[in-house]
Amino acid sequence: MPKKSLILLFFITPQFIWGQVQFVKDTLFASGDSVVVTATRSERKLSNLTVPVTLINAQTIQQTGSIRLTDILKEQTGLTMTSGFGAGVQLQGLNPDYTIILINGEPLVGRTAGVLDLNRVSLGNIKKIEIVKGPSSSLYGSEAMAGVINIITDASNQTPLAASLRMGTYNTNDINVYNGLRSKSIFYQGFYNYYATDGYSIRPNSNNRITTPINRLSTTQQIKFTLNDRTSLLLNTRLTEETIKSNIAVSNGGVTINSNGNEHNTDANLSATMNYHFTPNLKTSFRSYLTNYISKQDLLTISGTPYNDLLNHLFKRIENQTDWAIRKNINGIFGLGAVWEGVKSSRYDSEKLRKENTIQYGFTQWEWTASDKFIIIGGLRFDKNATYASAWSPKLSMLYKLNASHKIRLSIGQGFKAPDFRQLYLDFTNAAAGNYSVFGSAQAQKVIGQLSSLGQIGSLYNNYYLLKALEPESSTGMHLSWEWTPISKTYISTQLFRNDITNLIEVQQVGTYVSGAQIFSYLNIGRAFTEGAELEFKQSLSNKLVLSGGYQYLITGDKDQIAKIKDGTVYTRNASNISTRLTMSDYVGLPNVSKHKAQLKINYSNEKGMFANFRIIYRSKWAVNNTNGNEVYDSGDDFAKSYYSLHSSIGKEYKNGMAIQMGVDNINNYIDAIHLPNLAGRTYFINLKYQLKYKTQK
Amino acid sequence: MIKQLFKITFVLLATTQMFACSKSETITTPVVTVSTKVVTDLMADTVLGIAANGMPYSAGKYTFFSLENNTIVPSTDSATAKWDLAFMSTRILTNGGTSGPALGGAFIYTGLFDDLKIIPADSIFKTDNAPTYAITTGSGKGWYTYDQLTSLITPLAGRVLVIRTASGKYAKLEITSYYKGGVTLPVSASDIEKLTKQRYYSFRYTYQSNGSKVF
Numbered sequence: 001m002p003k004k005s006l007i008l009l010f011f012i013t014p015q016f017i018w019g020q021v022q023f024v025k026d027t028l029f030a031s032g033d034s035v036v037v038t039a040t041r042s043e044r045k046l047s048n049l050t051v052p053v054t055l056i057n058a059q060t061i062q063q064t065g066s067i068r069l070t071d072i073l074k075e076q077t078g079l080t081m082t083s084g085f086g087a088g089v090q091l092q093g094l095n096p097d098y099t100i101i102l103i104n105g106e107p108l109v110g111r112t113a114g115v116l117d118l119n120r121v122s123l124g125n126i127k128k129i130e131i132v133k134g135p136s137s138s139l140y141g142s143e144a145m146a147g148v149i150n151i152i153t154d155a156s157n158q159t160p161l162a163a164s165l166r167m168g169t170y171n172t173n174d175i176n177v178y179n180g181l182r183s184k185s186i187f188y189q190g191f192y193n194y195y196a197t198d199g200y201s202i203r204p205n206s207n208n209r210i211t212t213p214i215n216r217l218s219t220t221q222q223i224k225f226t227l228n229d230r231t232s233l234l235l236n237t238r239l240t241e242e243t244i245k246s247n248i249a250v251s252n253g254g255v256t257i258n259s260n261g262n263e264h265n266t267d268a269n270l271s272a273t274m275n276y277h278f279t280p281n282l283k284t285s286f287r288s289y290l291t292n293y294i295s296k297q298d299l300l301t302i303s304g305t306p307y308n309d310l311l312n313h314l315f316k317r318i319e320n321q322t323d324w325a326i327r328k329n330i331n332g333i334f335g336l337g338a339v340w341e342g343v344k345s346s347r348y349d350s351e352k353l354r355k356e357n358t359i360q361y362g363f364t365q366w367e368w369t370a371s372d373k374f375i376i377i378g379g380l381r382f383d384k385n386a387t388y389a390s391a392w393s394p395k396l397s398m399l400y401k402l403n404a405s406h407k408i409r410l411s412i413g414q415g416f417k418a419p420d421f422r423q424l425y426l427d428f429t430n431a432a433a434g435n436y437s438v439f440g441s442a443q444a445q446k447v448i449g450q451l452s453s454l455g456q457i458g459s460l461y462n463n464y465y466l467l468k469a470l471e472p473e474s475s476t477g478m479h480l481s482w483e484w485t486p487i488s489k490t491y492i493s494t495q496l497f498r499n500d501i502t503n504l505i506e507v508q509q510v511g512t513y514v515s516g517a518q519i520f521s522y523l524n525i526g527r528a529f530t531e532g533a534e535l536e537f538k539q540s541l542s543n544k545l546v547l548s549g550g551y552q553y554l555i556t557g558d559k560d561q562i563a564k565i566k567d568g569t570v571y572t573r574n575a576s577n578i579s580t581r582l583t584m585s586d587y588v589g590l591p592n593v594s595k596h597k598a599q600l601k602i603n604y605s606n607e608k609g610m611f612a613n614f615r616i617i618y619r620s621k622w623a624v625n626n627t628n629g630n631e632v633y634d635s636g637d638d639f640a641k642s643y644y645s646l647h648s649s650i651g652k653e654y655k656n657g658m659a660i661q662m663g664v665d666n667i668n669n670y671i672d673a674i675h676l677p678n679l680a681g682r683t684y685f686i687n688l689k690y691q692l693k694y695k696t697q698k
Numbered sequence: 699m700i701k702q703l704f705k706i707t708f709v710l711l712a713t714t715q716m717f718a719c720s721k722s723e724t725i726t727t728p729v730v731t732v733s734t735k736v737v738t739d740l741m742a743d744t745v746l747g748i749a750a751n752g753m754p755y756s757a758g759k760y761t762f763f764s765l766e767n768n769t770i771v772p773s774t775d776s777a778t779a780k781w782d783l784a785f786m787s788t789r790i791l792t793n794g795g796t797s798g799p800a801l802g803g804a805f806i807y808t809g810l811f812d813d814l815k816i817i818p819a820d821s822i823f824k825t826d827n828a829p830t831y832a833i834t835t836g837s838g839k840g841w842y843t844y845d846q847l848t849s850l851i852t853p854l855a856g857r858v859l860v861i862r863t864a865s866g867k868y869a870k871l872e873i874t875s876y877y878k879g880g881v882t883l884p885v886s887a888s889d890i891e892k893l894t895k896q897r898y899y900s901f902r903y904t905y906q907s908n909g910s911k912v913f
Binding site: 512518569576638 | 808810811829835836837838842843845847848850852853854855856857872874875880881882884885886900902
């Protein structure tokens with residue numbers, strides 16, 4: 001494909017990722033001078049941002065001994081890991097579907113039931129992770145409804161060669177090799193990661209592994225050419241291959257059927273960016289991006305019936321972004337882009353036919369630094385889609401620095417999530433469980449019409465007649481935060497947030513077959529909200545000890561259900577199984593959401609390269625199943641118990657480039673096999689690292 | 699509020715005082731025509747075992763029940779008007795239409811059992827017309843929901859089965875559990891337990907013997 005690569009050479013990653021900042025020293029406090037790119041799609045100091053951002057640096061990642069993205073995200077305020085269809089992340093109470101995951105500004109694709117499995121992302125070469133909370137569709141379009149997580153790999157090229165080996169419980173081994181080259185005009189870095197685990201079974205007396213054996217190989221290659229003072233070119237590839245040995249148990253009416261086989265996933269990303277400076281005040285970047293996620297499951301049931309599942313998601317994007325500093329205190333950004341997206345799946349009517357969608361979009365953002373104390377940013381984006389309704393996404397945010405130690409931020413924005421291919425095109429009949437069918441909304445009426453003419457439809461519900469082109473789910477979010485740094489050793493930040501979500505797409509029954517089996521499709525019907533408060537602090541206890549922590553209080557609810565409860569038409573059962581009217585005091589809101597989440601960390605580090613940390617993560621109970629005969633989650637339902645887990649790690653970095661680290665995760669050995677399949681019991685690890693260093697590095 | 703309570707107490711005291719003074723034979727105690735009965739663990743074609751192919755099997759027979767007499771009726775009487783309801787797994791028949799020779803019918807009322815004091819005049823009783831039944835079958839459509847993930851059957855809260863009996867009288871019935879022991883099994887129960895302990899109905903009902911629609 002020489003033509004394609006040629007085209008790719010021309011379009012590229014905006015310089016916000018690859019900016020001139022070579023190396024940002026890890027600062028003790030988040031209020032330091034770290035540079036953030038995700039919040040504004042341009043380099044801005046953390047202290048000048050108008051929206052709430054969490055920054056996780058490489059040092060934090062290394063010292064906690066994190067190897068997969070999930071490891072480090074679960075220790076962040078406001079983030080909760082979910083299980084089911086891989087490990088996803090819930091941000092301020094919104095499901096994994098609503099957070100866009102970017103690597104160097106480019107989205108990862110390949111979601112299963114809305115969830116991106118974050119175990120796919122290795123942390124070995126990561127420079128920092130930026131988390132923007134609140135709707136950010138004004139810059140990033142679909143999926144940026146709860147927020148944005150941008151993983152920025154290390155292009156700073158600090159070392160020509162580094163290697164590390166990590167060994168842990170359950171034969172969990174992780175090998176990283178990192179190599180770099182640099183000359184006056186070329187920066188290159190390559191990264192290779194091999195991860196393998198035997199998986200584990202935390203259910204007693206069960207051969208069924210909760211986490212199945214995995215082999216995963218991933219590599220990233222980055223090259224930056226500085227062509228001249230004004231032009232630079234960046235190429236970036238990333239490839240992850242994984243094989244998972246599957247032993248899936250499907251239950252139907254209490255009968256469990258086991259299937260064995262392999263799941264093979266390939267995630268390939270390729271991007272090319274060209275940056276050009278017209279003048280110091282005017283620069284532009286062209287970027288192109290291609291990604292393909294292929295997931296294949298080849299299983300055999302014990303009776304010998306094959307079960308194959310295929311998902312192939314191809315995503316291409318070209319984009320241009322121009323940054324113009326019109327005046328010293330007014331900065332504008334203009335962007336234009338186009339996306340072509342196609343999915344093939346064995347769960348659609350034909351796995352050979354690719355379902356397609358195209359999006360054209362444009363966005364602009366204006367930043368006005370009114371004074372030393374006041375910055376205001378307004379942004380707007382328009383997404384025009386071929387297969388569903390278009391979306392406008394505005395956002396307004398501001399920062400007011402009361403004085404040297406107090407900052408107030410306020411942001412109001414709209415986010416949306418486009419209907420995904422599954423919601424539009426799914427054509428799935430579950431032969432293993434009662435022959436129920438789910439049809440995507442784009443074809444439901446057609447397919448059901450055909451079935452009806454064949455005399456297979458038993459009845460049609462009113463929902464069937466309500467089927468129409470799905471609209472994007474949308475949210476309006478408001479974040480108000482207050483940051484206080486009374487003395488240089490103390491940092492306190494509080495945040496209040498509220499998200500109102502409309503047009504939620506939900507699975508609804510639209511009819512039945514003659515046999516009585518149910519037929520489902522998707523409709524825009526739900527209305528929900530999430531609101532809460534966050535508190536984060538850091539306190540330097542001495543020049544070696546730092547105590548930090550965070551807490552999130554979260555309330556969620558389904559607005560339609562609340563209206564019904566207030567009407568007195570929702571029922572529950574009391575202790576003796578007698579129906580009673582549900583009151584608001586027993587309503588718990590959305591499932592899988594905990595009211596309280598907190599973490600506390602004490603970190604020791606000295607000038608000799610020695611470090612140690614001890615972390616506690618707490619999560620209060622969350623509703624998992626409706627068990628008391630209504631469709632609302634209330635205090636009579638099935639909950640996962642609240643829990644905490646303790647983690648610790650200790651290590652030393654030597655001047656000659658050697659480093660050694662040991663750690664224990666889940667020291668208290670908390671296990672809940674059903675609700676927390678991703679939380680293994682107590683595990684140990686040891687990590688050895690060797691790093692060659694450039695001699696003259698400032 | 700306190701003032702009001704005080705007033706009420708005062709009135710109550712006054713009335714008891716009055717009754718105390720009057721002659722005892724003038725007090726007419728209301729005639730109790732209805733009482734609520736509780737049935738537990740009514741077996742409804744319970745699972746007998748698991749076949750070699752992994753599927754559960756059962757006898758495939760209905761359990762016939764008389765609301766009037768509060769007893770199980772032998773299946774040899776299935777063609778008579780001696781029974782009002784017949785249970786087999788999640789399906790409940792009424793004695794009428796395609797199911798039986800008598801006057802039976804039913805509809806499902808949404809609300810609380812205790813709040814249903816009189817069957818509304820505009821209520822429409824349905825009769826069985828296989829494969830549709832007066833007591834609608836299917837998850838979420840009649841009296842229960844079935845959760846695909848947990849394989850558990852849970853009676854819907856706030857549903858009252860309003861029954862017209864074989865003899866054309868009326869009853870109201872609330873199903874409280876589908877599992878042995880009268881309590882829905884926990885999600886964590888084993889698959890085998892979920893199979894073998896299901897199809898045990900627990901319910902409470904009120905039967906109005908005087909033929910009126912008032913409970």
